[in-house]
Amino acid sequence: MSQKISTESYKGVRDFYPKDMFVLNYIFEVWKNTVKSFGYEEYNASILEPAELYKAKSGEEIVNEQTYTFIDRGEREVTIRPEMTPTVARMIAAQVKELPFPARWFSIPNLFRYEKPQKGRLREHWQLNVDFFGVESNNADAEIIKIAYTIMKNFGAKEEDFIIKLNSRKLIKDLYNYFSLNEEISYKLSKIIDKKDKISEDIFINSVEELIGEKSTDFVRLLSSNEILLNTLGNENKNVEDLVILIEILEASGIKNIKFDPTLMRGFDYYTGTVFEVFDTSPENNRSVFGGGRYDDLLDIFGTQKVPAIGFGAGDVTTRDFLEAHDLLPEYYPSSHLYIGTVKEEFIGNAEYLASALRAEGINVTVNLTNKKIGDQIKIALKQHIPYFLAVGDDEIKSDSYTIKHLQSETENKVSISGIVELIKKTE
Amino acid sequence: MSQKISTESYKGVRDFYPKDMFVLNYIFEVWKNTVKSFGYEEYNASILEPAELYKAKSGEEIVNEQTYTFIDRGEREVTIRPEMTPTVARMIAAQVKELPFPARWFSIPNLFRYEKPQKGRLREHWQLNVDFFGVESNNADAEIIKIAYTIMKNFGAKEEDFIIKLNSRKLIKDLYNYFSLNEEISYKLSKIIDKKDKISEDIFINSVEELIGEKSTDFVRLLSSNEILLNTLGNENKNVEDLVILIEILEASGIKNIKFDPTLMRGFDYYTGTVFEVFDTSPENNRSVFGGGRYDDLLDIFGTQKVPAIGFGAGDVTTRDFLEAHDLLPEYYPSSHLYIGTVKEEFIGNAEYLASALRAEGINVTVNLTNKKIGDQIKIALKQHIPYFLAVGDDEIKSDSYTIKHLQSETENKVSISGIVELIKKTE
Numbered sequence: 001m002s003q004k005i006s007t008e009s010y011k012g013v014r015d016f017y018p019k020d021m022f023v024l025n026y027i028f029e030v031w032k033n034t035v036k037s038f039g040y041e042e043y044n045a046s047i048l049e050p051a052e053l054y055k056a057k058s059g060e061e062i063v064n065e066q067t068y069t070f071i072d073r074g075e076r077e078v079t080i081r082p083e084m085t086p087t088v089a090r091m092i093a094a095q096v097k098e099l100p101f102p103a104r105w106f107s108i109p110n111l112f113r114y115e116k117p118q119k120g121r122l123r124e125h126w127q128l129n130v131d132f133f134g135v136e137s138n139n140a141d142a143e144i145i146k147i148a149y150t151i152m153k154n155f156g157a158k159e160e161d162f163i164i165k166l167n168s169r170k171l172i173k174d175l176y177n178y179f180s181l182n183e184e185i186s187y188k189l190s191k192i193i194d195k196k197d198k199i200s201e202d203i204f205i206n207s208v209e210e211l212i213g214e215k216s217t218d219f220v221r222l223l224s225s226n227e228i229l230l231n232t233l234g235n236e237n238k239n240v241e242d243l244v245i246l247i248e249i250l251e252a253s254g255i256k257n258i259k260f261d262p263t264l265m266r267g268f269d270y271y272t273g274t275v276f277e278v279f280d281t282s283p284e285n286n287r288s289v290f291g292g293g294r295y296d297d298l299l300d301i302f303g304t305q306k307v308p309a310i311g312f313g314a315g316d317v318t319t320r321d322f323l324e325a326h327d328l329l330p331e332y333y334p335s336s337h338l339y340i341g342t343v344k345e346e347f348i349g350n351a352e353y354l355a356s357a358l359r360a361e362g363i364n365v366t367v368n369l370t371n372k373k374i375g376d377q378i379k380i381a382l383k384q385h386i387p388y389f390l391a392v393g394d395d396e397i398k399s400d401s402y403t404i405k406h407l408q409s410e411t412e413n414k415v416s417i418s419g420i421v422e423l424i425k426k427t428e
Numbered sequence: 429m430s431q432k433i434s435t436e437s438y439k440g441v442r443d444f445y446p447k448d449m450f451v452l453n454y455i456f457e458v459w460k461n462t463v464k465s466f467g468y469e470e471y472n473a474s475i476l477e478p479a480e481l482y483k484a485k486s487g488e489e490i491v492n493e494q495t496y497t498f499i500d501r502g503e504r505e506v507t508i509r510p511e512m513t514p515t516v517a518r519m520i521a522a523q524v525k526e527l528p529f530p531a532r533w534f535s536i537p538n539l540f541r542y543e544k545p546q547k548g549r550l551r552e553h554w555q556l557n558v559d560f561f562g563v564e565s566n567n568a569d570a571e572i573i574k575i576a577y578t579i580m581k582n583f584g585a586k587e588e589d590f591i592i593k594l595n596s597r598k599l600i601k602d603l604y605n606y607f608s609l610n611e612e613i614s615y616k617l618s619k620i621i622d623k624k625d626k627i628s629e630d631i632f633i634n635s636v637e638e639l640i641g642e643k644s645t646d647f648v649r650l651l652s653s654n655e656i657l658l659n660t661l662g663n664e665n666k667n668v669e670d671l672v673i674l675i676e677i678l679e680a681s682g683i684k685n686i687k688f689d690p691t692l693m694r695g696f697d698y699y700t701g702t703v704f705e706v707f708d709t710s711p712e713n714n715r716s717v718f719g720g721g722r723y724d725d726l727l728d729i730f731g732t733q734k735v736p737a738i739g740f741g742a743g744d745v746t747t748r749d750f751l752e753a754h755d756l757l758p759e760y761y762p763s764s765h766l767y768i769g770t771v772k773e774e775f776i777g778n779a780e781y782l783a784s785a786l787r788a789e790g791i792n793v794t795v796n797l798t799n800k801k802i803g804d805q806i807k808i809a810l811k812q813h814i815p816y817f818l819a820v821g822d823d824e825i826k827s828d829s830y831t832i833k834h835l836q837s838e839t840e841n842k843v844s845i846s847g848i849v850e851l852i853k854k855t856e
Contacts, residue, residue: 004729004730004731005480005481005518005729005730005731006478006480006730007518007519007521007522007730007732008478008522009473009474009477009518010474010476010477010478010504010506011502011504013473013474013476014473014474015471015472015473015474015519015522016471016472016473017471017519017523018469018470018471018533021469021470021471021472022470024472025470035763036763036764036792037787037790037791037792037793038787038792038793038794039762039763039764039767039792039793039794039795039814040763041446041449041762041763041764041812042446042449042450042453042763043443043444043445043446043449044443044444044449044452045437045441045442045443045444046437046438046441046442046443046538046552047475047538047552048438048441048508048540048551048552049437049438050434050436050437050438052433052434053433068498068500070496070498072496072542073542074439076438076439078438080476080508090433090435090437091435091443091445093435094435094436094443095445100808100811100812101808102797102798102808104794105446110474110475112476114500114501123476124474124475124476134798135797135798137797139776139797140797143795143797150787249777252777253780253781253784254784301432301433302432302433302434302435303432303433304435334467334469335463335464335467335468335469335470336464336467336469339467348567349677349680352681353681356681359465359466359578362465363465364464364465364466364467365465365466365467366466366467366532367467367571369530369563369565369567369568369571370530370562370563380528380529380530383528384469384528386467
């Protein structure tokens with residue numbers, strides 16, 4: 001017992017002190033308010049899932065290789081969830097006969113991945129998951145993308161701060177068919193295209209050539225011009241038509257910063273149609289903020305009826321990076337609106353009395369319980385960023401007259417209890 | 429891949445479908461609003477902690493025996509947290525020099541225990557943790573107990589629905605000293621007293637007698653009468669005095685349903701002073717709802733300066749049981765205020781236009797994207813408990829005139845967009 005225990009958290013996860021929690025809560029609040037405005041309902045599940053849930057799915061490699069999986073005391077193989085989509089698919093499948101469809105659902109789970117420790121790569125992060133089950137149409141795709149757009153706007157982002165890249169897995173399949181590529185080659189080609197932005201132009205072209213030989217020149221040409229690509233596949237092509245309609249719907253609802261990008265792949269193999277990604281346009285943070293796509297076949301693994309689905313996941317770390325890059329983070333403020341100081345310890349009862357009256361009016365109040373002097377009490381309030389301060393002594397309660405001070409601006413007001421409530425509610 | 433995956437969750441944890449999540453969110457909201465009204469700031473941490481954090485602490489047996497502990501890929505021993513107090517103690521210790529004290533903190537973490545599956549015993553639950561660091565006084569104890577009381581009141585509980593039992597570890601220590609019991613005997617005796625309510629009177633008396641012999645008659649007599657017990661220890665006893673003052677402070681602030689109970693022990697060994705528990709008084713659910721206590725020495729394990737602390741943890745399961753027993757759970761309502769139906773699919777654009785205008789005014793709107801008939805769209809809205817419905821056809825947008833229906837009462841109103849906003853905000 002004399003051995004000291006470390007105060008460090010587990011490797012790759014974060015402690016959220018009140019100021020960090022304030023930012024996290026701000027992000028959660030914008031997410032929640034936005035998705036609720038579109039009628040989405042919140043669900044949740046445990047962070048522990050049977051390991052088989054992730055093994056079955058033909059998912060991203062890292063899901064199987066980089067999860068936290070262990071055997072419990074009952075010999076069950078358990079995984080700490082690395083993503084939420086298999087969980088929500090499981091829940092929908094479990095009650096597919098009882099639930100009213102279409103179902104619009106959201107959740108803000110924490111997710112774990114066993115990442116090699118490196119900058120910006122955390123083992124745990126929080127992620128908004130938004131999913132729309134039961135409708136397979138351009139309008140459903142448009143709604144999900146519109147929510148992604150509205151989230152960015154509600155964070156205060158301007159149109160030029162971000163761009164929404166859009167692609168269709170079906171259209172890319174048509175492209176592979178056009179070049180008569182088999183499934184294996186197509187899969188490998190997708191993985192190369194997915195890395196395009198991270199490698200040089202030369203390496204990209206060489207990799208494609210290595211894989212598909214002389215077809216590579218034409219293939220790269222199509223990939224680099226949307227016009228030529230769409231013309232080649234033809235306007236009568238259903239998937240081209242769908243993409244054009246989707247873009248028209250989005251533009252009609254005022255979303256102009258949207259762009260078809262045939263090189264947008266997205267990691268998960270379960271996507272079946274539309275895929276999209278919100279990209280930060282700032283030079284310092286020029287990367288994906290979040291994205292998602294349509295996955296109409298995922299529920300098949302549970303053997304239940306088919307349920308078309310589209311959704312996305314937005315992480316707290318990339319969102320915070322975006323907000324910082326664009327100076328969109330709000331200034332910290334604490335829960336407490338008012339610090340009631342006490343001239344002497346014997347006035348704590350009076351302070352408590354006043355505090356109770358104010359709490360009943362919706363004011364959050366900290367009562368001084370230290371035996372420090374008034375000056376030091378003010379210092380505590382300042383350090384804790386509490387905006388207002390007043391001291392209770394002999395006469396204040398009796399006369400219902402308090403000198404309330406706004407600490408930052410150093411302005412003072414002499415007010416009654418109702419005056420305190422009014423003043424604080426006005427500036428809140 | 430043809431093998432079907434089970435849709436069941438991991439054993440002993442819960443899926444929160446929207447209606448369950450509604451209840452959980454309601455509980456979270458009352459907790460949050462109450463503790464914030466007392467100026468408490470939210471923090472959080474990862475669910476994964478180094479296993480040594482729980483081994484060091486002279487804690488409850490089950491913490492060591494019933495945790496989820498595993499070895500990660502980097503050979504680190506990791507525990508999924510079974511309680512939050514060691515985590516918050518670690519965080520406070522890590523920044524003990526920078527943080528402004530007193531620190532009033534809260535968090536709503538999920539906690540895991542490897543319980544044998546049985547009714548009401550879950551492996552995961554959510555828990556409000558409220559802690560006050562940096563003041564060792566009756567006023568600090570009173571504030572924490574007052575918060576516990578206010579939470580119950582804010583849930584709608586009446587004074588007669590619950591009682592707050594109070595004890596002092598220091599006073600019980602004096603009692604053991606009075607009977608000249610050594611530390612080992614005292615420890616064992618505490619464990620017997622802790623079980624008192626779960627065993628018969630005879631078994632209790634026999635167990636005490638087995639442990640302390642002929643002293644047992646006097647001991648049990650003192651334990652069964654507060655008056656005799658307090659008189660025996662004497663009014664000049666500092667711990668008796670503290671207890672009396674604490675009860676006086678609480679009574680002065682209007683808390684009458686409070687009772688000194690020398691048999692109240694609480695499981696954790698780290699408590700050093702006041703301990704308390706909120707008990708349900710209903711015959712059907714006559715048990716502890718939640719509780720806490722003072723733990724002034726816990727930070728010693730980190731080798732930092734001493735920080736006095738008092739706090740409590742309130743679980744979502746026992747809270748929900750209490751609310752159900754007293755019929756205090758609110759009726760479910762969804763995020764969405766209004767379902768906009770579409771007479772034909774071509775009017776979806778119109779519906780989206782109206783929805784955007786309403787969302788900008790703070791109304792949560794679901795737009796119909798199905799190709800079902802209006803009657804079936806109303807059925808979906810009803811199943812999803814959405815209160816209002818209106819259908820958009822050819823003329824509504826042009827004339828800014830909508831027939832909005834309150835589905836439950838079947839009342840209709842003909843209104844403009846601003847009329848919709850007004851109507852919904854009024855009934856929200």
